[in-house]
Amino acid sequence: MAESYPEELKYHPEHDWARIDGDVATFGVTWYAQDALGEVVFYDPPEVGATVTKDQAYAEVESVKAVSDVFAPLSGEIVEVNADLSGSPEKINTDPYGDGWLVKVRLSDRSELDTLLDVAAYRDLLT
Amino acid sequence: MSRYTSATDADRKAMLDAIGVGSVDDLFAEIPEGVRLGRPLELPAGMAEQDVFEHLSELAARNRHSDVETSFLGAGMYDHYVPSLIDSILGRSEFLTPYTPYQPEISQGGLQVMFEYQTAISELTGLPVSNASVYEGPSAVAAAGYLAKLETKRTRLVVSRGLHPHSRETLVTHAKGYGMTVVEAGLDDRGATDLDALAALADEDTAAVFVQQPNFLGTVEELGTLGEAAKRTGALYIVAADPLPLGILESPGALGADVCVGEGQTLGNRLDFGGPSFGFFAAADKFIRKMPGRIAGETRDVDGRRGFVLTLQTREQHIRREKATHNICTAQALNALAGVIYLSWLGKRGLVELGELMVRRTHYARETLDLEQINPGPIVRELAVRVPDIDGVFERAREAGINPGYRLGRDYPEYEDGLLVAITERRTKADIDRLAAVIGSVREEVPA
Numbered sequence: 001m002a003e004s005y006p007e008e009l010k011y012h013p014e015h016d017w018a019r020i021d022g023d024v025a026t027f028g029v030t031w032y033a034q035d036a037l038g039e040v041v042f043y044d045p046p047e048v049g050a051t052v053t054k055d056q057a058y059a060e061v062e063s064v065k066a067v068s069d070v071f072a073p074l075s076g077e078i079v080e081v082n083a084d085l086s087g088s089p090e091k092i093n094t095d096p097y098g099d100g101w102l103v104k105v106r107l108s109d110r111s112e113l114d115t116l117l118d119v120a121a122y123r124d125l126l127t
Numbered sequence: 128m129s130r131y132t133s134a135t136d137a138d139r140k141a142m143l144d145a146i147g148v149g150s151v152d153d154l155f156a157e158i159p160e161g162v163r164l165g166r167p168l169e170l171p172a173g174m175a176e177q178d179v180f181e182h183l184s185e186l187a188a189r190n191r192h193s194d195v196e197t198s199f200l201g202a203g204m205y206d207h208y209v210p211s212l213i214d215s216i217l218g219r220s221e222f223l224t225p226y227t228p229y230q231p232e233i234s235q236g237g238l239q240v241m242f243e244y245q246t247a248i249s250e251l252t253g254l255p256v257s258n259a260s261v262y263e264g265p266s267a268v269a270a271a272g273y274l275a276k277l278e279t280k281r282t283r284l285v286v287s288r289g290l291h292p293h294s295r296e297t298l299v300t301h302a303k304g305y306g307m308t309v310v311e312a313g314l315d316d317r318g319a320t321d322l323d324a325l326a327a328l329a330d331e332d333t334a335a336v337f338v339q340q341p342n343f344l345g346t347v348e349e350l351g352t353l354g355e356a357a358k359r360t361g362a363l364y365i366v367a368a369d370p371l372p373l374g375i376l377e378s379p380g381a382l383g384a385d386v387c388v389g390e391g392q393t394l395g396n397r398l399d400f401g402g403p404s405f406g407f408f409a410a411a412d413k414f415i416r417k418m419p420g421r422i423a424g425e426t427r428d429v430d431g432r433r434g435f436v437l438t439l440q441t442r443e444q445h446i447r448r449e450k451a452t453h454n455i456c457t458a459q460a461l462n463a464l465a466g467v468i469y470l471s472w473l474g475k476r477g478l479v480e481l482g483e484l485m486v487r488r489t490h491y492a493r494e495t496l497d498l499e500q501i502n503p504g505p506i507v508r509e510l511a512v513r514v515p516d517i518d519g520v521f522e523r524a525r526e527a528g529i530n531p532g533y534r535l536g537r538d539y540p541e542y543e544d545g546l547l548v549a550i551t552e553r554r555t556k557a558d559i560d561r562l563a564a565v566i567g568s569v570r571e572e573v574p575a
Contacts (some may be wrong), residue, residue, distance in 0.1 A: 042416070042441075067441045067450070 011122035012073035028101045037063040040092045045081035074112045076105035197558050201509045201549025202533035203291050204392045213465050231436045238435035241423035244467040251373045252387035253380025254409040258420035260463035264390025267406035268294040269301035270419045271386045275335035275363045277417045284309045285328045287320040289342030292538040318344045318502025326356035335363040345509030346502040354383035372507045375482030386410045395469025405459035419453030489550040495563045509549045517544045519569040
């Protein structure tokens with residue numbers, strides 16, 4: 001897929017994105033992250049109910065050549081995980097913003113939203 | 128191309144001139160004065176080649192060799208026959224000389240051999256996943272403890288006193304490093320792991336329970352029953368086994384083992400000076416991402432042809448760093464190669480025949496020696512007996528060109544005057560009769 005960074009998402013400097021929908025946010029990794037990792041071969045989702053903390057790692061994504069921590073852009077409680085990825089981890093490469101979503105989190109502190117980057121600021125970071 | 132080319136003074140001068148340095152000493156100019164030795168190393172002067180030969184011959188003559196001395200010494204490494212086929216294959220430069228031969232582009236032979244080795248270990252242990260080998264048995268035991276920690280996040284390890292003393296010590300040393308405690312379950316009056324003691328120790332904080340098969344005394348343990356007790360509170364069941372008797376014993380995997388590790392020396396490796404050899408590591412499928420060591424995998428290349436590669440390397444420390452499953456990122460490839468050649472040479476039937484031979488001869492030794500038995504239950508290759516006047520026996524045996532075995536009292540004070548006698552296919556009936564005669568002759572002299 002061609003390099004892209006959707007306008008409506010918020011971004012974290014560790015190459016993670018967040019899609020806000022009320023008080024629930026969906027997290028994933030950006031095009032840049034999946035490109036750097038290479039072909040993703042394994043992803044073990046965290047447990048529903050687990051707490052995630054902004055800026056801390058909540059899972060790992062494994063490619064043929066590396067393992068990378070995935071960082072939470074925002075804090076909250078995991079309410080849903082993408083179980084599909086256990087069988088088809090390559091969706092993280094082919095559709096990082098859609099079918100490659102990682103977790104859905106009920107946010108605990110909306111003020112954290114102010115710390116995230118918009119697409120322009122994130123693109124700046126990449127250059 | 129020459130095998131060795133030394134540098135002359137002229138060569139050295141040319142090299143120094145090329146880099147604009149006056150002398151070799153100048154290359155060390157950065158080393159501070161305060162840490163310089165300031166004098167030549169205290170080494171004796173060089174000797175003429177002939178003198179070196181005489182000196183080394185004299186030192187070598189102090190060694191006892193199991194081809195000359197009749198040895199009943201076991202205790203973890205065993206005097207089995209190693210066929211010359213092994214040396215003839217190991218000596219091939221393609222196997223003997225490469226360093227870390229893991230690039231699939233030029234190492235298909237080596238990687239395939241690792242894959243075959245892993246398959247053989249899987250079959251012997253009854254567990255689906257095996258790595259390409261680790262250094263030796265005791266460190267494999269310690270690595271299994273770490274896997275149990277990764278899997279359960281608990282802090283306690285329960286180990287049978289039947290495990291080799293070196294394995295227990297190594298486990299304790301490593302466990303300290305990765306923050307776990309080790310407690311020991313004792314042996315019963317038949318030289319087997321005390322089931323009640325083991326069951327009592329395996330609590331909610333126990334990550335793994337270790338049992339050895341056969342145990343250090345040579346006893347064949349009840350792996351199934353011990354395993355049930357071990358796993359009751361969710362601990363992993365880890366069996367340390369000798370691979371050769373697994374040819375005639377039920378596999379640890381079939382009896383509930385989650386992980387099976389061990390010392391591989393008995394597969395095609397001579398005793399040498401106690402090494403090098405290899406350790407093996409096999410586990411149930413669900414632990415594959417937590418396993419240590421190299422893993423060879425089968426795959427297809429771009430043209431659809433079958434090939435072999437290293438796989439799951441993201442477990443290893445050169446990629447995963449401090450979160451790796453272990454610090455090892457190598458294998459004892461040459462020794463493991465000897466192991467898989469040995470198994471191929473024996474074949475499945477040969478392995479069984481060898482096992483049956485050892486069992487028969489070991490029981491013959493038990494009857495013929497006619498000594499008080501520390502482990503009167505099932506044995507396959509080794510037995511533990513009490514010997515009156517054990518010092519006398521060692522002295523008389525040495526004179527007769529026999530090594531009678533291992534003094535158990537060294538590691539098990541409760542078996543003072545205990546002797547561990549190993550019977551491999553190299554020990555004939557006549558050898559056993561000679562040992563019995565030596566012991567008998569000493570007994571006759573013991574005052575009533």
